[in-house]
Amino acid sequence: MIKLGEAELAKYPFLADAGQHLPEYGFTLEQLAQDPDLAVVREKAFNRIYTTTQTGKIYKPSPKGSTALPLEVLSFILAIVLLKQSRANFLIKKFAMQEARGAERFLERDLGQGTxxxxxxxxxxxxxxxxHIEISKRDRYFVIAVPDYLHRAVLFHAREWKLINRQVKDGWVYLNPHETVRLIRQELVNYISDKISSAATPPVVSGLQDMVDKLILLNSKFQPQIAYSDKNPPCVQHAIDTLSDGKNLSHAGRFMLATYLLSRGYNVKEIAPYFKNAPDYNESITLYQLNHLAGKSGNNTQYACQSCAKLKSANLCYATSECEGIHNPMQFGVKR
Incomplete structure (x- = not known):
């Protein structure tokens, strides 16, 4: 593991060893929870969770030199402690996703503007x-070996990620800083999620209970009561299950689910809760997109559910024997 300085750890606090950093800075968990002089750390840790999970905004670190304390590292460590103590699984997934998005911005900037x-x-x-991906700089590009690229690009469905549409030379794929970082997004999310999952869950100490209780309440709001139909086609049910588990669903998968439910007669308010557990959920954006698909904005055209052939090309098909003979998910379960 690379040894990072304070400036890098402020941007990538998840690379710090949480178990070593508290004593390294001369703090115990009890001090972080109770010391009046460390109230700024407690406030920042809670706000860090709230901002990323409730508003959908990407957390922004404090300006460099704004305090003598290593605020970003300490607040990140304490945020993990609070999430573990509250057992807020949905908040943990959202927190990891948004922290990863913030790290993406720094990585992209540092690659593109490194002097x-x-x-x-x-x-x-x-x-x-x-x-665990090796990249090298060549002129204004960064290159990655073809096997490493293909291993990750298979998760993307947009045409520009197809190898045939990339600049390739001597077994290397040429990418700009944004593409390089975007390629490892899921691994970044997984890294942070694993960091949280593997962290120990210490007993709740005096001074943290109120914040833990608030997080438990917030977490409960992300468990909507949805009536799941046992007659959904497998592709749709897979999308529902993915979101229900708090996992990320691709843009194509979300489009499929929304248009299918709209075609089944659901309205926007009935569909929105299906997306509430998505790690990057943002209520206003979700409602805007659903209204657009429903034809209530934009060109006033309601989008139809895509055909099985298109869903297969997007790796969204999970056909079973019950799907035999149908060409669109809307035909599933219809007697022929």
């Missing part, structure tokens, strides 16, 4: 630690 070989090398090593 020294040391800065770029540090960022390359961070990416290696996160995703």
């Amino acid at each position: 020294t070989d040391i800065q770029i090398e540090t960022t390359r090593k961070i990416i290696w630690d996160l995703a």
Whole structure:
């Protein structure tokens, strides 16, 4: 694991060893929970969770030099403690997703704007630690071996990610900083999620109980009561189950689920709760997109559920014997 300085740890606090950093800075969990002088850490830790899970906004670290305390690392560590103590599984998934998005911005900026070989090398090593992927800089591009690229690009459905549409030379794929970082997004999310999952769950100490109780309440709001039909086609049920488990569903999968439910006669308010457990859920954006698909905005055209052939091409088909003879999910269960 690369040894990072305070500036890098402020941007990538999940790379810090939580078990070592508290004593390294001379703090115990009890001090973080009770010391009046450390109230700023407690407030920042809770707000860090609230901002990322409730507003859908990406957390922004404090300006450099705004305090003598290593606020970003300490608040991240305490945020993990609070999430573990509250057993807020849905909040944990959302927190990991948004922290990953924030780290993406820093990685992209550091790759694209690194002015020294040391800065770029540090960022390359961070990416290696996160995703075990070797990248090299060539002119204004970053290159990755074809096998490493294909292993990750298979998760993307947009045409620009197809190998035939990429610049390839001598077994290397050429990418800009944004594409390089986007390629490892899921691994970044998994890294942070694993970091939280593997962290110990200490007993709740005095000074943290109120925040833990608030997180338990917030977490309960992400468990909507939805009536699931046993007559949904397998592709739709898979999408519902994915979201219900708090996992990320691709854009194509969300489009399929929304258009299917709209075609079944559901209205926007009835459909929105299906997406509430998505790690990147944002209520206003979800309602806007659903209204657009329902034809209530934009060109006033309601989008139809895509055919089975299109869903297969997007790797969204989970056909069973009951799907035999149908060409669109809307035909599932219809007697022929």
